[in-house]
Amino acid sequence: MELIRLEGVSKTYADEAGPVLKNTDLVVEGGGYLSVEGVSGSGKSTLLYILGGLLTPTTGRVLYKGKDVYSLKDRELSLWRGRHVGYLFQDIQMAQALTVRENMVLARRFGNDKGADIEGLIQSLGLEEVADKLPGHLSGGQKRRAMTGCVLVRRPQIMLADEPTNDLDREWACRVMDLLQEQIHPERSLILVTHDPRWAASASVKYSISDGVLIHKE
């Protein structure tokens, strides 16, 4: 089942001379696990932002179940993002005045599963001791795990993970990747942007991106 499709998508930023993403076509099926590799500045994050409804493409369309998401009104687009997209950003993004647990409660409020088990997630991610701390008081690895919890608690259909193992030691990197992959389901898919060939190799569909051009590797 097709979840999301990109048709002829390009993106040129106002302060850039040329397009960062060029005429990109992509289809993400339900249950799919895609990896995108590429050097810094090749357009990987831009591709994820566009897929996640966070950045309007300069040209082309992003279709979710046949409907162009960027033609939606702000309220509908926000609702769509909350229900269907979970974005694990490369930089740490959380509400800084809320504790880890409160961040998860807030994220769950806008997600797909209002009854998602926050305490179970906190345990799975080893955050028991820091669940009531503010993000500013956590280590880099703890922040990364807390962010992962905020994404998983929403049970999104499309998980966009931009270097999700940054800041994590080997053991936690494996556990976080396992948790992300466990979410893959006939109606849920994972799109992973990574430099790490080990994680890229575990994907069922592999892409690389170079100078804004998305290339199917197999």
Added chain:
Amino acid sequence: MWSTFLMFAWKNMTRRIKTTGPLFLCVLVSVFAIVLVWSSYDMAKGGVELSRTRMSADVMVYPYETELDDASMLYSGIAQSVYMDADIIGRLSNGYAERVVSQFYLQTLPTAGCCTVMEEMRLVGVDWEEDLTVRSYLKGADIDTLDMQEVILGGNIDIETENTMILNMPVRVAGVLETTGTYLDDSIVLSMEQLRQLAKVNFPASYFGGRAPMDLVTCALVELKEGVDPQEYIRSVEDVQARKVLISSTADTVQDEIMVLFRLLAGTAAVILLLCVAALFSQMQALIHSRYREIGYLRSIGVCRRDVYKMFVLEIGIIVLAAGVLASAAGLTAARSVIEWIRQYMSLPLGGWSGGAILVHFGGGLLLTVSVSAVSAAVPLCRAVRMPPQEAMTRGEL
């Protein structure tokens, strides 16, 4: 949804004290300064206006020996036990005068046998039927006559209304006066005849210079006939050996003095307000700019623009309203102290403040708070919320 927004706003407000604290202070100081000056001015102006409106006398006459200036005699609360002969009333009643009434003041002393009123208090004897000053301040329905042993209490007098004795005489409280900010607030009003009799019984003749209290008055108030020039009247009674005060010009002088003083205070408040508003704009800008990343993150998890507005309006609203309420209340309270302080240097009546006047000043303070805050928050907030989520996240502070 509102509970989520409220929780978010509250946590941000209390856990980001380094950014919300200065904002709170800016609002607090600016609103306090404005409410303080505005309320003090209105209170002082209102007092003079009230005295001018209600006092139907045009000229006040009192002994040269009185150690007070004209404004102090009119507005201060200082008791003066200096007397002049009662026959002065006849000499003041010429063709220009509509009516002349007199008052007789007496100071009670704790040792003089005041049974339940154990503090020193001024007693004012008036001719109730003809009175030109006291009667207009009576709370509730007017009283036609003030019988012997009946008293009217000033606004600040707090004594039992039953079984009260003054100078060994049992009295009945017939009424209470509004607060005027003048000597009346701390006075007990009796009929002049009754007070003179009490004076005769309770005080030695030496207290009155060997004269009989029944032949004495403390001051006289003259109401002139329609169209009579008060200056002309004063010239017509030049031979009367007493000080004559033109009430309207004294009130004008006091009002002019108030204006000069309050222009200075208003100037100071305006400078404070300008500095604080500039700081408020800068603080608001800083507060919102520091939250760009958070706004981007909120949008990414499904919060729509309108809800981001709600969250920030709620958060900023709580901060500024808390500061505004505190500043308005403190400004109103401090205004009273400012007036009391000013009264140490110049004679000034206080306007009795009604609930409506307090509400107007309190509401005005809040309106100022909301307006200034809304203006300062609108542009940066709109800019931040309208920004695409990805841009907000990449432009925000790390």
